[in-house]
Amino acid sequence: xxxxxxxxxxxxxxxxxxxxxxxxxxxxxxxxxxxxxxxxxxxxxxxxxxxxxxxxxxxxxxxxxxxxxxxxxxxxxxxxxxxxxxxxxxxxxxxxxxxxxxxxxxxxxxxxxxxxxxxxxxxxxxxxxxxxxxxxxxxxxxxxxxxxxxxxxxxxxxxxxxxxxxxxxxxxxxxxxxxxxxxxxxxxxxxxxxxxxxxxxxxxxxxxxxxxxxxxxxxxxxxxxxxxxxxxxxxxxxxxxxxxxxxxxxxxxxxxxxxxxxxxxxxxxxxxxxxxxxxxxxxxxxxxxxxxxxxxxxxxxxxxxxxxxxxxxxxxxxxxxxxx
Ligand SMILES: [Zn+2]
Numbered sequence: 001x002x003x004x005x006x007x008x009x010x011x012x013x014x015x016x017x018x019x020x021x022x023x024x025x026x027x028x029x030x031x032x033x034x035x036x037x038x039x040x041x042x043x044x045x046x047x048x049x050x051x052x053x054x055x056x057x058x059x060x061x062x063x064x065x066x067x068x069x070x071x072x073x074x075x076x077x078x079x080x081x082x083x084x085x086x087x088x089x090x091x092x093x094x095x096x097x098x099x100x101x102x103x104x105x106x107x108x109x110x111x112x113x114x115x116x117x118x119x120x121x122x123x124x125x126x127x128x129x130x131x132x133x134x135x136x137x138x139x140x141x142x143x144x145x146x147x148x149x150x151x152x153x154x155x156x157x158x159x160x161x162x163x164x165x166x167x168x169x170x171x172x173x174x175x176x177x178x179x180x181x182x183x184x185x186x187x188x189x190x191x192x193x194x195x196x197x198x199x200x201x202x203x204x205x206x207x208x209x210x211x212x213x214x215x216x217x218x219x220x221x222x223x224x225x226x227x228x229x230x231x232x233x234x235x236x237x238x239x240x241x242x243x244x245x246x247x248x249x250x251x252x253x254x255x256x257x258x259x260x261x262x263x264x265x266x267x268x269x270x271x272x273x274x275x276x277x278x279x280x281x282x283x284x285x286x287x288x289x290x291x292x293x294x295x296x297x298x299x300x301x302x303x304x305x306x307x308x309x310x311x312x313x314x315x316x317x318x319x320x321x322x323x324x
Pocket of ligand 1: 293295297310312314
């Protein structure tokens with residue numbers, strides 16, 4: 001036989017091919033018998049198939065089907081806390097009260113401790129947020145971050161604080177959240193500061209948020225915010241020189257700058273003393289002037305430097321004034 005292969009190398013190669021074919025055929029038969037048979041019989045891989053279906057329904061957003069599978073799994077594996085967390089999350093969309101019951105019950109389980117407890121508390125917090133129970137959401141989420149601090153819970157906590165008007169804590173938690181998630185998107189904080197500045201009625205608070213906002217805006221927007229702060233602080237001479245500087249350096253901000261002076265009882269005086277394109281109009285129509293945002297055209301309170309609608313430090317325009 002050796003002699004035959006030596007005299008004809010092609011025959012040897014063909015023999016090797018034949019051998020490989022036999023090996024592959026045997027492996028395939030084995031796989032079919034052991035693995036596929038189990039799938040058909042519903043033995044070991046059946047659960048894998050159920051999990052695959054759950055994943056598929058979840059991925060495609062077929063929530064009713066997804067919930068059905070989760071219910072089956074929960075019945076079969078009642079000790080698996082995560083299944084109940086997921087089921088509660090699906091239920092929250094249609095029935096947040098029921099979701100809260102599902103999640104809250106998990107807190108009584110002995111195995112729900114450490115990080116898992118923090119996770120359950122985060123989901124309880126989400127349910128409370130959905131139900132509009134913000135103080136309870138704050139309590140659950142605070143407890144969650146105390147056990148295991150994470151960006152997502154901090155973000156939810158920020159939302160809960162904002163909803164009860166505690167802007168300081170809302171801002172702090174959002175800042176921490178972004179830091180923890182290495183999120184460099186400063187727009188979130190910028191818009192928060194602008195939003196809080198726009199809705200705060202309290203002058204002291206308004207000033208704090210305008211100051212916070214200043215670190216996120218351009219120099220020309222910052223100049224108007226500084227002028228606004230001087231007005232709130234009652235600094236007439238400083239305001240007057242700031243107004244002059246703005247008109248010289250950023251003429252498109254003149255209307256915005258002059259309008260924020262309306263908040264001070266000496267505002268009219270400063271407006272009359274500083275030269276500029278709009279000086280006369282402000283002297284004449286100061287009290288009746290209506291201002292619109294140059295960015296989104298919505299009406300802005302004249303003393304506000306921030307547009308409450310689009311949150312820009314607006315290049316204001318005077319609405320329907322024949323002189324402009
Ligand atoms: Zn606007």
